[in-house]
Amino acid sequence: MYSPKIVVVLPAYNAAKTLQKTLDDIPRDLVNDIILVDDASTDGTAELARSLGLKTFVHKKNKGYGANQKTCYREALAIGADIIIMVHPDHQYDPRYIPQIVEPILRGEAEAVFGSRMMVAGWALQGGMPYWKYIANKVLTIFENMILGTKLTEFHSGFRAYSSRALTAIPLECNSDSFVFDTEIIVQLVLGGYTLKEVPIATRYFKDASSISFLASVCYGLDIIVVMCRYIIHRWGIRRFPQFSLYDNYKR
């Protein structure tokens, strides 16, 4: 029987305190390999990852969260991954949901699956998501759904699975090196006509699980608006953007 190679990728930045806990919750019977990309952490994340036996790649300089994911996916595809799961190594997300996250891809029902903290009313706030983040998440999600014609309950989760078929078909390298990468990849999947699914996940907020500053969050919100404008300009044919136009097999 064909058994797909499932690889977990951990885009890490100063994750030494939470890495072991994250690893403990990864169901090893399902996962073939774990890759950690360290974005020039200063807390010994890379050394710890190596000592724990992870395939570890290190950026010499801090390049950003999007750049980190580019390395993650490149390395996962290089070792022949069929399904790639991205989860933040800050233990904010619970890797014990991995079976639910990969299931739709294994069944051939989706090419990308997002763990959503907003799918079940109340879970995000119960997990300690700050109220301002909750409201910003909701408002941005309504805006993004309106523009893209999707019905997602959130666009901002740090726990996702992608099929290699989808990841190899979209121009990831053209995306931003910053946090908005997570939105750009969804826009690309929508443009490619890929089926997206969501599964509900719990979340937990604590000091080491959330270090992004208020200013960085505002910049993230503004970056999302810019990406949505770019998408409209692209769809209306006013200008074609390489990140959205490398492939012509659009279904919509």
Ligand SMILES: Nc1nc2c(ncn2[C@@H]2O[C@H](COP(=O)(O)OP(=O)(O)O)[C@@H](O)[C@H]2O)c(=O)[nH]1
């Ligand atoms: N590669 C990289 N990742 C970062 C950087 N800053 C934060 N991250 C990662 O981005 C993720 C999200 O940031 P976090 O502070 O946890 O935000 P929040 O959970 O949304 O409040 C974390 O898991 C970090 O691993 C950075 O400068 N470079």
Ligand SMILES: [Mg+2]
């Ligand atoms: Mg976090």
